[in-house]
Amino acid sequence: MLIFLGRRLVAMLLTMLAVSIILFLLLEVNGDSVAIKVLGPYTTEQQRALWLAANGYDRPVLVRYVEWLGRVATLDFGESIRFRVPVTEVLWPRLANTAILGGVTFALMIPLALALGVLAGMREGSKLDRTISVGSILTTSIPEFASAVLLTFVFVFWLAWLPGTSPMNDGFSWRELVLPVAVLVLYGFGYIARMTRASMAEVMQTPYIRTAILKGLPYRQVILRHALRNALIAPFTVIMLQINWLLSGVIVVEFFFAYKGFGALLLEASLNQDIFLIQACAMVAVFVAVTTQTLADIGYTYLNPRIRFA
Template identity: 35%
Template sequence: MAGSATSAPKSALVGVLPLIGKRIGSALLTLLLVSAVVFAISGLLPGDAAQETLGQSATPEQVAALRHEMGLDRPALTRYVDWLGGILQGDPGQSLVANMPVREVISERLPNSLMLAGFTALVSVPLALAIGVASAINRGGRLDRVLNVMTLSAVAVPEFLVATLGVLVFSVKLLWLPSIALVSEEASLWDTVRSCALPVLSLSVVVIAQMARMTRAAVADQLDRPYVEMARLKGVPFRRLVLFHVLPNAVGPIVNAVALSLSYLLGGAIIVETIFNFPGLASLMVNAVTSRDMPLLQACAMIFCAIYLALVLLADVVAILANPRLRAQ
């Protein structure tokens, strides 16, 4: 009996592996298609790194010579194949402006972006889940209406407005927080937290609102299921019903809500990092667009897409493991 009981979870996990493998294969195929789109769209930008480096006063001969030196005069398909091969080998190429490997340029900024995303997730996920669950439990009540108004208002407010108001209140009026995010290895933990406070606040407002609304929808959907009504008729306490029945069944949709909301950081970080001069990957991508540094721009775009697909893939895997019906499929 004990052997059969322990073998059941193993057999269920083995049965899930092909489905997870299909999700991973689909994500890799999507990433391949995204690489072609990123390369094609970046090639449509007017001008190139040679023209931006030499300036408007350069002669056509000088621009042509520098384009040949940078390899920009090669056919687009040849450049794409070489670039994709380098990406697969972990070498995204050479920065045309910084004249150094793109990998080294990104390695200086990526930890800062991951730190900002980590701080934002640490603040936003618990608050959003608490707001969403509280709103779903009190559907139609005063608390639900207040929270709905707050989350709808927060979703409607753009990040740059939140960032601007945060600077005016906490930096200009109260003098509590710095208006420019200075991050360095020598800074203490407290200084790093103070520098990241306003960027995290600007990103968290919209992320919390979106995640809370999706969490509310997931929990409310479970509360409308017949098993909840049956449990209530049997006298199961409501708190126990929510904690041990509703929330476990809503894990899949809630994880999807968390993943989609955190993926929003990829777009919102571009605006926030630019406003606060935060040395992250998003602001590096903006600089790459300005200087037409295509290898750097393409590498940053691929990292953002890979992170987004990884979050969605993680949410799919958790939903499959948490939902017996998906495992049966």
């Protein structure tokens, strides 16, 4: 296990290093382009040359990259071009907002999807199975912007129960969080439920489960102690991937409801060509991605002890 963890840690670091090189080559290697984005397109060539010299862009590329990587490692991403404040002052509050949105969504979506998937898999071919399967396919087939429009029409304009936007201007509000969470849960739970259903149905047909049932073991014990653990191996990867989606893949939902989260920040940084903010968002997103994949690999060893990492 220690060898496996060491290899995974090395793989994480190499992935982060590769991403940092790509980001630097795309956004930082051309000093003139950086100067234009920072100072504006109407500055003179002399003004840009003075700025480049003052910020060390006249030095060799390798030296600049090492210094840039050192600043990134200490979470010094520079100053945001769009907000005119250090990037961290904008990044961490937005990341916290998305963590709240993602955490609530995760807490509702995962138990719901697993419960429905297990119920459908236990009764393969039944009316309950067909109902859950059709409902899962239907919700997953509807994109977020469509369900956001539908839910807004029903709960904001028709019933007038909920606010139409979620800027949280007056502090945290559960009412403003309901619609974004509902849209994300509706879109995300169906895929996990279908994966769980297929895995559970396959496990229920295995000889050891049939033998346990024929021996008279309590059905509840067979499901919870034997079938469920093995059925969760396949959906576990999908569940871990949902973390990456909830971090940077919810741009549409955050933008639609004016929710000030990480996804909306990444979109705003891209539209305004805020290269320093884009760099920070990209590095954070990649760090979360490689971390969740490492946790997924570790989780496999507990769900299936037969798996061995050489």
